[in-house]
Amino acid sequence: MLDFVIQQPIIAALVALSGLGILFGALLGFAAEKFKIEGDPVIDQIDQLLPQTQCGQCGFPGCRPYAQSIADGDEINKCPPGGQSTINSIASLLDVPAPELDQEHGQEEEVKSVAFIREDECIGCTKCIQACPVDAILGAAKLMHTVIADECTGCDLCVEPCPVDCIDMLPLDVGIKQWQWPSPPLPNGLIASDKTYISLNHEDAA
């Protein structure tokens, strides 16, 4: 038997290959059993990366449902509050190319804003309280309401239901404490079409 196999190189190769196949298959099976991962951590990981504004601009009722949907293969560019940085981090998590933000769902805003209730005009209808996804509005029926600015995610879901239009989205002010150095232009930004940077510096030198 052995002699036969050795004399037939094709059979020898077949035997060797199928032997290897069985061996590695067994190894893989063992590893899959041994290092099994409980639950579906991908949804959790995606959810961690989403900004948790719960604004529903993606078309899902909150961030987690959208995370679930991404895990099921949905587009990752439907989150305007997270913007490009969120898209990039989800892309790197899922190891897919990062698309640009889908403008259909809204635009990324430069400055974050929070809701503000003009309290004189508030009639105390509690409609905004019911709309707020993170319970950031304080108040009771027939009593004035107010927004807890620190808890507000800026989702603007409370603006629409207000019957007297007394809710504004105000940009958070960038004071001296929030200021930060801008990142310097990258050296490889020195392409011919990007002349402003160089000429500016040459003017300096002149």
Place this chain on the structure above:
Amino acid sequence: MAFKQVSSPHAHGAQNTAKVMQLVVWATIPGLIALTWHFGWGSFINVILASITAVVSEALILKMRRRPVGFYLGDYSAVVTAVLLGLALPPLCPWWVVVVGTLFSVVIAKQLFGGLGYNPFNPAMVGYVVVLISFPIEMTTWVAPLALLPDGITHPDFLESLKLVFFSTSPMDGVTGATPLDSFKHAAGLTVDQIYQQDSLFSQAMFAGVGWEWVNLGFLVGGIVLLGSRVFTWHGPVAMLVTLALMSLIFWDSGSSQSPGSPLMHLFSGASMMGAFFILTDPVSSAVSNRGRLIYGALIGILVYIIRAWGNYPDAVAFAILLANFTAPFIDNYTLPRTYGHTDRRKATERLEDK
């Protein structure tokens, strides 16, 4: 213009990239002189030819990449690559070998990876290896050192050399000879003493090989100048030379017929010194921390010896350095320095959750 927003520090040291690169070019002069003295005008022509090719091709490709040409040419990095490649190529090799090697260095190994600072491999060595593999005959024909030429024959003069480089179709006769490393490679069955006695390359030498010892000394001098002006740290070169010496000492085998040669011969033959001080110190493609550079240098030392002693090629600096380039990012991951206020070194790949 007195009131404007600029990030500190405002003061700046005297060093700049162009100056560093120029210094590297100047530091090759002792080696170039030794090469020219012992092997004729070939190396000089190589250097000039390679430099012209490099500058022209770099300018063209920068134009194609729509980068400011003057700004990037001004850093002299193309010239450094060209000079090093020119020095590494055999003297009086045909002009197209030089041009192909340089084009490969500058265009493919450097610019296509993103230009200066982005190339994972040393451009000069990539170019060298490409022509070494592609044109083995031209690349293994070395001119014999002046001292070993038969009486009455000298190296061709400058014009003659130019003619040879540009118009000769076959490798020149009469003035070629083996290098010391070649001699060891092909002298099977002879003990080191026998080789030394038979081969005039060694018998007429002071300590390593006629001409080669001077070339290596020249590069050593240039390297020490660069070390003194803090262009690089001692870690890489010293690690490489010490490892190479150690390896050849371990396998010296008291000069038997199996011996691949003495430490002194290895240190002062081939491209040892040039590799140690001019090629492996190329910061772009080497490891970044001092500890990393020690490991990187030592790795090159080991590889050089392994390939010289047991490989197919007589010299191995180019291959060793390219192989080590591969490992540089890996070495970097494990050789972060210990930062002030930390008890341990960290790992570059450490993730926040691991803490």
Place this chain on the structure above:
Amino acid sequence: MRQTWVTPGGVHPPENKLQSLTQPIGSLPIPDKLVVPLGQHIGAPAIACVSVGDKVLKGQKIADPAGTVSAAIHAPTSGIISAIESRPVAHSSGMDALCVEITSDGDDKWIEKSGISDFEHTSAKALLSIITEAGIAGMGGAGFPTAVKLNPGFQRPIDTLIINATECEPYITADDSLIRERAEEIIEGIGILSHILGNPHNILIGIEDNKPEAIEALAPHTQDTGINVVSFPTKYPSGGEKQLIYILTGKELPSGQIPADIGMVCVNIGTTHAIKRAVVDGEPLVSRVTTMTGEACEINRNYDVLIGTPVEHMLEHNNFDAQSCSRVIMGGPMMGFSLTSKQIPIVKTTNCILAPSVEEIPHNEPAQPCIRCGMCAEACPVSLLPQQLLWYSQAEDHERLEAHNLFDCIECGACSYVCPSNIPLVQHYRSSKSDIKKAQEEKVKSTQARERFEFRQQRIELAEKEREAKRAARREAAQQAQASTGTDAMADIIAAAQARAAAKTTSPEQELAKLQRAVSSAEMRVEKAQVKLDAALENAEPTEKINILSAALSGAQQKLEKAKVRFAEHPN
């Protein structure tokens, strides 16, 4: 000679200190208007306690500290508060912040000073409150409120007091000249500090060896006091707190900790002088020694400047030449920041105004690509790999940045100084640090938002479940009723529903009151009907009417009976 240790890295930029040391500390005429920012220290800005139009005397408090980590602000001269508004302040952003403007009356009249001559018999607590009230914050650059630093708490005993007289930045000589001229006051200030900290075992004055006159000036006052003047080779940046601690003690400050955690307190030498003035002379911090230097100014010297003096005032008095000047820097050439306006006032942390000519400090060259030469790593005083940090900073790889200890970077600028490619490394790191901090804050906020959202979801779900449960219970009750009574189930269901409705809407007490009301109102109606019937009988009205009235009466009487019965039936 005490042993000193050598830090890794460091650079040796040209010192340029001699030009400002040719003359003693001078003084400037009082400017017409002084602009005093309310946030001159780390921590919450002070809260103004004066209003526009108020007259103030020199040294009068014009702003109270806001909370623990804060410092009071005082009027630098006598005059009238002419504005409290946002003005450009000393900050790299060049942004505005709240300032108090004082129009000087030229008298420079002090408030009544009340110093303590024997601080040794005053409690540390009392001294600390004097220091807080005098508005003293670290004068070396960071501006940390000194009283907070001097109060590490009993769980952190202090055995080493380090006085930082390093002044390692080029050009600056404010501390040097202060020591030369006022060594005695400084030593007295150190005495006060030592007393507050419970007389620590070691008191070290760290000073670079490029200030031999200052070292000499300290010598006679430190003899037999236990104070050690330790000089060490000049190298930038030896004056960083972490670096100085290592140089003097050989100990490293663990990452993320403060010196008090390892039993040390580090105070700038200018601050000790201010403390002496505050405690012994009763003078709050209203002026400081500032170096005015650089080739774009004709006169280079040190001045005792009132806080709030606009930089313009200083520059004009030293014949500033704006044409030849490359930039005006507050602080030194390594860590100072460029000013965006000449209206910016001198603050408590301003140790130098540097107006270099273009030849001295040229304009920034455009950055070339990093060639990873490693000169930055050689220069880094905390052993980082700046070239790798740059790489990851450009890639915005926050995880790698933290793994490469970005947050241990002290932003000393040594890496940018040596960089042959002119890369603004420090700016990259600053930007990345802010980005990471912002991302962390956002992470915290988003976690919080998620928790709140999930809590709300749970609450809504729970409420929905409760409602559903009730509905189900009712349905079940109806079904049960139907099953038990069979044929006239419908009536039963209605009755049951009515009973449930009644039981649901009213309590027994309300029910009783209602019944009582029903009884009394029925009685009233019976009475009224009786009266009407009697009247009709009396007037001999037609029979039909009398019949109707008597029917109404009997009806009312029946209702009264019913009401009485129901009242009696009620359990109460």
